Amino acid sequence: MRGLPPVLITAIVLVAGFALCAVQFPNIASTRVVGNLLTDNAFLGIVAIGMTFVIISGGIDLSVGSVIGFTTVFVALAIERWGVPPLVAFVAVLALSAAFGAAMGAVIHVFDLPPFIVTLAGMFLARGASFLLSTESVPITAPIYSTVSDFALRLPGGGRLTAIAIIMLVIVLGGALLLHLTRFGANVYALGGSRSTASLMGVAVGKMTVKIYMLSSLLAGIAGIVFSFYTSAGYSLSAVGVELDTIAAVVIGGTLLTGGQGSVIGTFLGVLIQGLIQTYINFDGTLSSWWTKIATGVLLFAFIALQQGLVALARRPVARSAGAAS
Amino acid sequence: MxxxxxxxxxxxxxxxxxxxxxxxxxxxxxxxxxxxxxxxxxxxxxxxxxxxxxxxxxxxxxxxxxxxxxxxxxxxxxxxxxxxxxxxxxxxxxxxxxxxxxxxxxxxxxxxxxxxxxxxxxxxxxxxxxxxxxxxxxxxxxxxxxxxxxxxxxxxxxxxxxxxxxxxxxxxxxxxxxxxxxxxxxxxxxxxxxxxxxxxxxxxxxxxxxxxxxxxxxxxxxxxxxxxxxxxxxxxxxxxxxxxGRELAETTSERASAGEHKAREVCASFENYGKAGYVAPFNLELRHGEVVGLAGLLGSGRTETARLVFGAERADRGQAKVEGASVRLQTPRDGVRLGFGYCPEERKTDGIVADLTVRENIVLALQAKRGLYLPLSRREQDEIARRYIKMLDIRPADPERPVGLLSGGNQQKVLLARWLATSPRLLVLDEPTRGIDVGAHAEIIRLIRELCDDGLALLVISSELDEIVTYSDRVVVLRDRAHVDELTGEAIDVSNILAAIAADGATVAHEGRA
Structure with a gap:
């Protein structure tokens, strides 16, 4: 159905890439490597699900990297300096980020501003706020952190499915459910098709905009908490530029950057492709890790070219004979 | 029922x-x-x-x-x-x-x-x-x-x-x-x-x-x-x-007696010219010193014909000739190069540049024709602007006034001046009198006749049948995106045009329908 062909292509790229890597480094095809790949990219996967909703609705959210950074600093300070119980700190930071996203959505709708500008402002705001809290890395030593880090499901073949990987998978599933099976999801596609038409057809465009950006920021907050589990620290410079990796993953996953088409599963595959490239470079050992960016760039370009091709094909005009005088 | x-x-x-x-x-x-x-x-x-x-x-x-x-x-x-x-x-x-x-x-x-x-x-x-x-x-x-x-x-x-x-x-x-x-x-x-x-x-x-x-x-x-x-x-x-809104009985106004128009030189001709899904192929001859009117209902293909003739739309069949020689006519640039001018119907959006002055609007097409490397000096610009303001009686006679502040009729004159400054051989006017008050109306019509007498070829679209009858030497009637009839000489009157528009696809007779 909708968005399937691009998703299929993404899946083929992932499988082919994995096969190629496995030929060169047979060890890659192990549950251990796959488990690590999921763990390493857990935060990226979570934030990319939110970005998928935003982009399908015809918008963009540049603030997510900064929200992740802010979250890690806030959580670290709350637990280590202010003595707040970790769970309370989590709830507080999620409420903060959700409110932040809702505010951006409201500004976009009420003042009819381009999401690019509003979320760019949000990006500076959140990053600035995290620097205000602390400019140095704050290590987190709370017991819950070691508990969560130690928790993992054993996979056959020695791999570990960590807690944060599980969180990511649950959110991917939940996101897919929300996007593809609910009225909310249908409205997200409707907004991406045309805001004015969706409004004429009865969709509450304003409420939807607020909810979509709220969801994106909320997921960025969860990604921030996951990131703090991953690094056991809060640092105001963490996740710089992650918004761009996220957008890349979404687009490689077959979501149309202009909105209206895309899928959660595609985004998940897009995240895995980026993780796979990173893993390959780690295995190779001689390549600079910046090759990840170069490979991502090439893939991104290829996918956008492909989408444009598909769109152009769909818009091919139908020739009609001139109406002769009857 | x-x-x-x-x-x-x-x-x-x-x-x-x-x-x-x-x-x-x-x-x-x-x-x-x-x-x-x-x-x-x-x-x-x-x-x-x-x-x-x-x-x-x-x-x-x-x-x-x-x-x-x-x-x-x-x-x-x-x-x-x-x-x-x-x-x-x-x-x-x-x-x-x-x-x-x-x-x-x-x-x-x-x-x-x-x-x-x-x-x-x-x-x-x-x-x-x-x-x-x-x-x-x-x-x-x-x-x-x-x-x-x-x-x-x-x-x-x-x-x-x-x-x-x-x-x-x-x-x-x-x-x-x-x-x-x-x-x-x-x-x-x-x-x-x-x-x-x-x-x-x-x-x-x-x-x-x-x-x-x-x-x-x-x-x-x-x-x-x-x-x-x-x-x-x-x-x-x-x-x-x-x-x-025309009564059939209404008499035609006094027409400039045509008759010798057959003898005039052909300026541009279009043979079997058309575009699929746009206008059915048509034959059209435009002669020096002659006004051809295009009549028909909204959506009958009048503006479409005008755009094809000027090159604003690319024809997919047929042959265009200027002064007897085959020419390439695929873009508005080609049209301008061949000495064609086009005043579109939507004056405000497609024609004038409201924030620029009368002088700047008048020299626009001429400058574009000369190219970027041959700028008109300010003195030449002033000279051209003065000449056309006088010739067309543009009011107020202030070349430095933004065109957006002029009345509709005067805006139309500025548009005319813009093309006249390029000394065209053919001018296409789409609804030149729309949204203009009655006095200016008559003046535009007088101008059209004068330009024609100076040897220009004109193709004019108008919904006002009286008006078309007044200045046209020939009238082409369109229906359903095709040219269905051409009236010349004595046959040009409002009732014949109406009859041709209304004809139910069958044969069209020119005489005595009322």
Whole structure:
């Protein structure tokens, strides 16, 4: 159905890439490597699900990297300096980020501003706020952190499915459910098709905009908490530029950057492709890790070219004979 | 037919609707009634007020005065959505649905069948299929709407509107992008809906279709109601007269005696020139010192012809010749290079640059023709501007005044001056007198005659038949995007033009129709 062909292509790229890597480094095809790949990219996967909703609705959210950074600093300070119980700190930071996203959505709708500008402002705001809290890395030593880090499901073949990987998978599933099976999801596609038409057809465009950006920021907050589990620290410079990796993953996953088409599963595959490239470079050992960016760039370009091709094909005009005088 | 419908009170009753935009009165005291189960055509030329009336009824524009009653109760929707909820649905030529969603989602957006917060996709598709089956459509409702033809999209839009319990269905130019077979399907559906008691307003400029489908016709002109008639008892000629506002008996004004025009040199000729889906191939000769008028109803292919002649649109067949030699004419640049000029109909958007001064507007085309590397000196510019301001009597005679501050007639003169400055051989004028007051009107007509006497070839489009008759040496009549007739010499008068426009596809006689 909708968005399937691009998703299929993404899946083929992932499988082919994995096969190629496995030929060169047979060890890659192990549950251990796959488990690590999921763990390493857990935060990226979570934030990319939110970005998928935003982009399908015809918008963009540049603030997510900064929200992740802010979250890690806030959580670290709350637990280590202010003595707040970790769970309370989590709830507080999620409420903060959700409110932040809702505010951006409201500004976009009420003042009819381009999401690019509003979320760019949000990006500076959140990053600035995290620097205000602390400019140095704050290590987190709370017991819950070691508990969560130690928790993992054993996979056959020695791999570990960590807690944060599980969180990511649950959110991917939940996101897919929300996007593809609910009225909310249908409205997200409707907004991406045309805001004015969706409004004429009865969709509450304003409420939807607020909810979509709220969801994106909320997921960025969860990604921030996951990131703090991953690094056991809060640092105001963490996740710089992650918004761009996220957008890349979404687009490689077959979501149309202009909105209206895309899928959660595609985004998940897009995240895995980026993780796979990173893993390959780690295995190779001689390549600079910046090759990840170069490979991502090439893939991104290829996918956008492909989408444009598909769109152009769909818009091919139908020739009609001139109406002769009857 | 006339009496069987009468006893029922009107389904939709519009009384004394007025609407102004600034100083322009778009609608003045317009009445309109729609009965349950009838198909009612709403007709009028460009600017007659059809769109404004629809938008006022559906609440897109607030109205200045008047009332709208639906089923006897007064309604005042404040948005298209509110009108829809009240039972008035509009389907525009540009289908207002979402091409990226499935057909089923489009039909049920925001009212999908749900269970436990999950859309019941299978149930929704089943209902969508059943709904469309009622319209004779058997398609895969899970496929994106955009993958289907415009006709299917129209039917989907109508199905959605009707399913939202519409009692009044307004179809604005629904057939403009459909082929004959699709039109038949649409008409079948319209008849079926009318049979169910839904009142349908049908806006179209295809008169054949209006006669085929409608029960009654309401004609608007210049924002006023001209009349409401039974279709069956309204001859086509009478209808066109209502739309164009001309009495057949009206005498033609004094014409410059033509006759020797055959002897004139051919400036440009077009053989079997046309573009598929745009204008049917035509033959056209334009001679020096001659005005050719293009007459026809809105949408008959007048502007399209003008754009092909100038090169604003690329022809896909036929041959253009200038002074006897074959030429390449594919872009406006080619047109300018060949010495053609074009004053488009939409003066404000396609013609003048409102913020620039009169002088800058006048030298624009000449500078473009000379190229960037041969700038006109300020002295030359002043000289040119002064010459044309004097020649065309542009007022106020201030070359440094922004054109946006001039009256419509003077803006038109500035446009004329712009092309005259390039010393063209052929000038195409699309509705040169639209929106100009009466005095300026006469002056523009005088200018057209003068330019012609100076040896220029002119191709002029106008909806004002009197006007065309006054200055044209030949009149080409268009209908349904094809050139159907050419009148010359004594044959040029309003009644002959009307007869040619109204001719029902059969032979066209020039003599004595009245």
């Amino acid at each position: 006339e009496n069987s419908l009468d006893p029922a009170p009107p389904l939709l009753e519009v009384c004394g609707i007025s609407k102004s935009f600034g100083a322009v009165r778009a609608l003045q005291e317009v009445d309109f009634t729609l009965r349950a189960g009838e198909i009612h055509a709403l007709l009028g030329e460009n600017g007659a007020g059809k769109s404004t009336l629809i938008k006022v009824i559906t609440g897109v524009f607030p109205r200045d005065g008047g009332i709208v009653r639906l089923g006897g109760e007064e309604v005042a929707p404040r948005s298209a959505k509110a009108a829809l909820q009240a039972g008035i649905a509009t389907v525009y030529q540009e289908v207002n649905l979402l091409p990226n969603l499935s057909v089923a989602q489009n039909l049920f957006l925001d009212r999908q069948p749900m269970r436990f917060g999950i859309v019941r996709e299978a149930e929704m598709r089943r209902r969508a299929k059943a709904l469309l089956a009622g319209f004779g459509l058997d398609i895969d409702v899970a496929a994106p709407l955009g993958s289907y033809s415009v006709a299917v999209q129209h039917v989907t839009a109508i199905a959605r509107a009707v399913d939202l319990s519409a009692r009044v269905l307004i179809l604005d130019e629904p057939t403009a992008s459909l082929d004959r077979h699709e039109v038949d399907i649409l008409f079948g559906i319209m008849r079926q809906l009318a049979g169910r008691g839904i009142g349908i307003v049908f806006v179209s400029h295809f008169l054949d279709q209006v006669y085929e489908i409608s029960d009654r016709i309401t004609v608007l002109r210049n924002g006023r109601l001209v009349g409401e008639r039974e279709t069956a008892s309204l001859p086509r000629l009478e209808l066109i007269r209502m739309m164009l």
